[in-house]
Amino acid sequence: MSTGAGVALEFRSTGRRFGAVVALADATLTVGAGEALLILGPNGAGKSTLLRLAAGLTRPTSGQVLVDGIDLRGTRAGRARAAIGFLGHRSFLYEHLTAKENLELYAHLYGVAGDTGALAERWLAKIGMARVAQRTVRGFSRGMMQRLALARALQHEPRLVLLDEPTTGLDPEGRARLDALLDEQRARGATLAMISHRAEAALPRADRVLVLNRGRIAALGPAAERDAAGWTALVAAAGTAPGAAA
Amino acid sequence: MSERTSSALGRPAAIACGALFLAGALLLLWGAMLYAPTEKVMGDVQRIFYFHVPSAANAMLGFVLAGVAGLAYLATRRSGWDEIGRAAVETGTLWATIVLVTGPIWARSAWGTWWTWEPRLTTSLITWLIFLGAMLVRKVSHNAEQSARLASVIAIVGVLNLPVVYLSVHWWRGNHPMIFKRGAEGALAPEMWTAFVAGMIGVTLMHVALLYAAWRTAQLEDAVSARERLAEHEENGR
């Protein structure tokens, strides 16, 4: 359900090669402001590369990536990065700082104005970690790290939220909190791009689905076009027959 | 997949490369061994100079080329530039090694010592160490993209620091006698000058042949590793 208020993320013939391996080939894609995009595909299809390109953590070797209309390699890239909230495979957290100190540090890095301490406390409550606010992150479980990393990625209210397998390490309660947070992001109008290997769980919150295979866009369409089993079958088909697009 | 997986060096290219190298070597040997007169004071050992100095110049040529290719790689991220940079670091290091071997041989007979902290020899040693580091980084990295990127950075840092290394080593050794290089250049006999030019051209021809071979090898290495990675990639994809 694109609001049509503009384009949040745009790939213009974007490609990324690592040496001679093509991780992403000539992808052209626009994600509208407020839209939720679910990214599916077999392992090694280029999903993480696509998301890292969108976050500016990987440079394209051809084409451009624009966030809010700003080229991520241009001189105003910092402004675009401020609008991004990214959760990858690692937490980016500082082990020797407390949970609260971690959130405050990242709030400062993102130029969040106002009381960062109060903001951190609000978020720690939201992810159910108020009790451990003053504990150093060293020794946190995988699930706790993932929750805190989620708060780290979302607390500056990014307009573009990029999540790579966000359910990793989360228990059922954590997953419920994640779902609530995702609804909240959508309610405030954020754009969402999410990688998941569990189509059935993620599909209800998606407007469109992108299927990648071998660095190419194998399918892109409204989420409602198929049910979860249908999309999963499509991913499986893409994995076996190169170029089998819908 | 890569377009240039065709064959090894390619027969015509291999023959041309070998011929060029041979021609360069013969020109160098002719100038140094046959044409140049025997130096009065130092004797035949002085002939090493026709090999030593062109080697130093070609080492520098290789390193400057590596720096330029490094810059171009970082700007464009095309592996073609990295292949040039890789070849240039290898050949540059080879010539620098020759400088470090011929220098002491010369020094032993001219000055009676294997090593002196003569400015040019010292800068050659430091330069050699810098670019060995660039080669080492490639050995350590398991990732072609990272290895290219990091080696490019080292090549740039190394090349841009060379003038400072050169100047500071010269100032450091200050007014110590520099034997023949500064004083004797004007005093070179015309035949010696001709032999020197022949050596310069000869070594440069050898360098071009080596550079081409190393460059093609780098291309083939990339093509092979691309195939391997692609196979891995496809296996993971299943």
Place this chain on the structure above:
Amino acid sequence: MSAGAAHGAGGVARAASALFAADLRRELRTGEALVPMLMFAMIVLVVAGVTFNLPEMGPDDRRRLAPGILWTAIAFAMLVGQARALLVDRDEERWQGLLLSPLDRTALFAVKWLEGLLLGLAVELLLVPLTVVFFDLPPGLHWGQLALALLLGTGGLAALGTLLGSLTTSLGRGEAMLSILVLPVASPILIAGSMTTAKLLAGGTLADASPWPAVLLATLGLNLALGALLFESVLVE
């Protein structure tokens, strides 16, 4: 609290100082960079003292030896400290977190450089008096000028250490690899640092040591510029 507020001029300073404060807090809690640096610097002095058989040496010989030992100790301590400090940020891919943030990459380099410089200066605070004592050097020298020379030289070493340390860090390598990469390139700094220090220990001034203080300044400028320009290429794949 606007969504994704971009940095103004003051914002960059606030973000940079927050990062600096976080790194400082970690260092104060763990001492993981400074403690090995101090130990290492002292050990170099002691090893030099016994291997060069200092007690048998006349005052002139000791004074001639001291600058080289001092700068060797500084260089190796810097390598140990920076390798540590930068390698720590490899855990949980914190470098990526920093690159992801709107903080300008040049500012990121500047913060890490400043941290390296301060670690080096902290070590020198102990190392220089200790050298004077161990080598029984005449205490009457231009201390302010020596401090300036140390600042310039350490700044240059820190710039190389930050750039190449982030490089060896991304390779997952530590001090040995960093030494191999930094020391040859740092040779002008080490030559100029020793020559300047030698003049100052002989009771001279920076002006007497010319051109070496200028070399220190030039290498500082060059390596800072290289670091600022190349830092992003080292870290962003």
